[in-house]
Amino acid sequence: MVLTLYGHSYATCTQRVAVVLLEKKVPFNFVVVDLAKGEHKTPEYLTKQPFGVIPYIDDDGFILYESRAISRYIAEKYADQGRKLIPTDLKEKALFEQAASVEYANFETNASTVVAEKVFKPLFHKVQPDEKLFEKHNEILKAKLDVYDKILAKQKYLAGDELTVADLFHLPVGAHLKAAGSDVLETRPNVARWWKELTELPSWIEVQTGIKPSYAYA
Structure with a gap:
């Protein structure tokens, strides 16, 4: 299953994750969360991101939020592809x-x-x-x-x-x-x-x- 990023294209925290995904050449789908319509505050969304903010990822059922935590996860999971972004030493x-x-x-x-x-x-x-x-x-x-x-x-x-x-x-x-x-x-x-x-x-x-x-x- 392809990793899915939920967020907004021009939101800073979503961009933080997207640039890491691109640097690591990780295939992913992007789903826009309509902030103007309050989609980030719906009961369904809050089951994934309990603070009601963006972004979060769904990596084959593994849900993770907070852009810096997501970025670290991506960089380490896909350490052997794209640019190395977290040292191992x-x-x-x-x-x-x-x-x-x-x-x-x-x-x-x-x-x-x-x-x-x-x-x-x-x-x-x-x-x-x-x-x-x-x-x-x-x-x-x-x-x-x-x-x-x-x-x-x-x-x-x-x-x-x-x-x-x-x-x-x-x-x-x-x-x-x-x-x-x-x-x-x-x-x-x-x-x-x-x-x-x-x-x-x-x-x-x-x-x-x-x-x-x-x-x-x-």
Whole structure:
């Protein structure tokens, strides 16, 4: 049975999973969850994702939610195909887990607020952004990315010299930062080099054009 991804093509967490599936060349079907109709809050949906958010996967009856957990699962289950995205060596994997924690604790928590205030609130909720909240988290993000720049001066990616899902985790929210009025990814040389490479990945370009109903590989 082909793995099925349930989500929305332009939702950040769905995109996070889709780019990993494409990097790993995993055949999958994509089912759109209509958020406007509240399909993510129906009793049937809540049996799969009890928090009523997207995405989740059904891998031949195995249900898994939370985009980062799904991404790790895919990368490890399909370790021998596509690009290797999680190291197997103990110390290299520890450095990967460190990088993944850095993304969630330092980047996501601040970047998501910046994007929510300036992009998602006006677009989806017709609410004016909280400028003070935007400025606060954008300043924090600047300081965090100053540290990123030092790390990336010594290595190509956050966990070392090989791309991992820790790098890919940044893409969906980071892609909205410029539209939010934040240039934090472009004004630090090593971050800018890293970010350019990530955003030019064919898998990410494919995801941004819209996730297709199905993907199959020879």
